[in-house]
Amino acid sequence: MAASVSRTIPFLLRQQAARRFTTATTKFPSTTTTTAALRTTRVKNYHNKTFTRNYASGGPRGGETAGSKNPFPVYPLVAIFTAGSLGFYYLVQSRKEPMPAIEDPKDKLLVSPPVTKKPAFGKGEASVIFVLGGPGAGKGTQCGNLVRDYGFVHLSAGDLLRAEQERPGSDFGELIKTYIKEGRIVPMEVTIALLENAMREAMTTQGKSKFLIDGFPRQMDQAVKFEEDVCESSFTLFFDCTEDEMLKRLLNRGLTSGRSDDNIESIKKRFRTFKETSYPVVEYYRKMDKVIDVKAMDTPQNVYSQVKAALKDRLSAEIKTP
Ligand SMILES: Nc1ncnc2c1ncn2[C@@H]1O[C@H](COP(=O)(O)OP(=O)(O)OP(=O)(O)O)[C@@H](O)[C@H]1O
Numbered sequence: 001m002a003a004s005v006s007r008t009i010p011f012l013l014r015q016q017a018a019r020r021f022t023t024a025t026t027k028f029p030s031t032t033t034t035t036a037a038l039r040t041t042r043v044k045n046y047h048n049k050t051f052t053r054n055y056a057s058g059g060p061r062g063g064e065t066a067g068s069k070n071p072f073p074v075y076p077l078v079a080i081f082t083a084g085s086l087g088f089y090y091l092v093q094s095r096k097e098p099m100p101a102i103e104d105p106k107d108k109l110l111v112s113p114p115v116t117k118k119p120a121f122g123k124g125e126a127s128v129i130f131v132l133g134g135p136g137a138g139k140g141t142q143c144g145n146l147v148r149d150y151g152f153v154h155l156s157a158g159d160l161l162r163a164e165q166e167r168p169g170s171d172f173g174e175l176i177k178t179y180i181k182e183g184r185i186v187p188m189e190v191t192i193a194l195l196e197n198a199m200r201e202a203m204t205t206q207g208k209s210k211f212l213i214d215g216f217p218r219q220m221d222q223a224v225k226f227e228e229d230v231c232e233s234s235f236t237l238f239f240d241c242t243e244d245e246m247l248k249r250l251l252n253r254g255l256t257s258g259r260s261d262d263n264i265e266s267i268k269k270r271f272r273t274f275k276e277t278s279y280p281v282v283e284y285y286r287k288m289d290k291v292i293d294v295k296a297m298d299t300p301q302n303v304y305s306q307v308k309a310a311l312k313d314r315l316s317a318e319i320k321t322p
């Protein structure tokens with residue numbers, strides 16, 4: 001089709017030129033002699049010279065008479081050209097690839113919708129107080145007092161890990177042993193699973209639901225994961241003590257504790273881990289106004305007095321004081 005159009009266009013240009021020429025020659029008379037196959041027309045040009053034009057067949061057509069203005073069959077050719085052009089146009093249109101659908105970026109979900117996962121224990125089922133502070137700050141000692149007086153369940157993450165380390169057949173025994181000696185933080189999946197199991201057991205076997213979680217979370221991701229998966233914390237008790245005092249207490253405890261990390265090398269590593277990794281958790285909760293600060297440099301009794309006073313208001317809502 002395209003080829004036929006490209007042939008038609010030069011033809012029409014020639015035809016136009018011929019029409020101009022023919023118009024000019026009408027000023028001059030012409031004579032026509034016709035045979036069956038060939039029609040010969042004798043015409044005069046601008047210079048009044050006579051010459052002969054041969055036509056392939058027939059005489060002047062389309063109502064033309066010999067000597068009419070246009071010797072070419074213009075109207076059929078225009079019709080053919082128009083039909084050809086239209087055909088070409090529709091052919092091109094039909095061959096065009098359909099426009100691919102352009103997706104609106106707004107319709108694309110760039111981020112998966114948040115999965116709304118509930119913690120294992122809701123607010124009404126369990127309450128959790130985190131107990132944080134440097135190694136040897138006196139957390140375990142004060143938790144003992146609170147258990148005695150308030151009926152909390154005390155879950156020390158370090159104690160749970162040590163128990164798991166000793167459990168026959170544990171997959172994590174060797175790993176925990178190494179991490180504790182080096183003062184490093186055991187992968188949170190292990191610790192969180194131990195805590196959740198212990199909570200569930202206390203709830204089902206003792207019917208208890210108020211927990212002091214001691215020495216955990218020690219790292220930001222642990223805090224986030226625990227609150228997402230297990231239970232949201234009510235607040236954090238933070239025992240503030242100097243390194244010198246903690247070192248003295250730990251070395252003293254090391255005389256009888258049998259703990260693999262109550263020695264000077266391990267203690268230094270534990271201090272470093274606390275400063276770099278664990279203290280940011282306290283700062284995180286402080287920004288949320290969820291920290292109760294306790295000055296832990298005093299005697300155990302005086303420290304406990306502070307603890308009771310600080311807790312009184314916050315606990316009165318949920319726990320009966322003795
Ligand atoms: N206020 C205090 N003054 C002096 N010694 C204390 C005081 N509180 C606790 N201790 C003693 O310090 C040692 C460490 O105390 P505790 O075990 O309670 O600390 P902790 O913060 O739980 O330590 P860790 O994080 O290593 O488990 C213990 O021997 C304990 O008897």
Ligand SMILES: O=c1ccn([C@@H]2O[C@H](COP(=O)(O)O)[C@@H](O)[C@H]2O)c(=O)[nH]1
Nearest residue numbers: 157158179180183184185186191215216
């Ligand atoms: O959440 C935790 C708690 C503890 N650890 C490891 O245990 C030791 C001892 O912890 P204590 O609280 O002093 O008993 C600690 O140095 C860590 O190595 C832990 O990895 N994650």
